Amino acid sequence: xxKNILKRKPKTVEIFSPLNGKVIDISDVPDPVFSxxxxxxxxxxxxSDGKLVSPVKGTIIQVFPTKHAICIEAIDGLEIIxxxxxxxxxxxxxxxxVKVKVNDSVDVGDLLVNIDIDFLKINNKDTVTPxxxxxxxxxxxxxxxxxxxKDVKCKxxxxxxxxx
Numbered sequence: 001x002x003k004n005i006l007k008r009k010p011k012t013v014e015i016f017s018p019l020n021g022k023v024i025d026i027s028d029v030p031d032p033v034f035s036x037x038x039x040x041x042x043x044x045x046x047x048s049d050g051k052l053v054s055p056v057k058g059t060i061i062q063v064f065p066t067k068h069a070i071c072i073e074a075i076d077g078l079e080i081i082x083x084x085x086x087x088x089x090x091x092x093x094x095x096x097x098v099k100v101k102v103n104d105s106v107d108v109g110d111l112l113v114n115i116d117i118d119f120l121k122i123n124n125k126d127t128v129t130p131x132x133x134x135x136x137x138x139x140x141x142x143x144x145x146x147x148x149x150k151d152v153k154c155k156x157x158x159x160x161x162x163x164x
Contacts, residue, residue, distance in 0.1 A: 016158060021045045053108075062102060094119065
């Protein structure tokens, strides 16, 4: 009876690309808050367009007033922060058309934000978009970045996490 409990595999959670673009390792993000994993671990996307979709099934738990970041609680309990670009908080919401609100349920691929990539570039903002698991230390045993340094499309598998 107890043999099956002891042999149980850890639950694997998949996180999908929220953007079309190129996946990079979180340690390559040119901002120490992300590259040194102060907010958690994950990956980043250099977007090729401005359609940001949900990387997981879950619930929107925060939309920053400056519209530059969204937090999602996935159905497995992971808390995902998507931070659109670097230093974009300084734009005070300009360039972001948010399509969700707190407590909205989302599925993989649901539209979250339309981003005006050209506006970000004109305002000298790096468009690299970190996708961070903020409760990584409490929830994740190990993870595998499936698409490092590869081009991806929205809803392609990027990260596999084995939960504790």
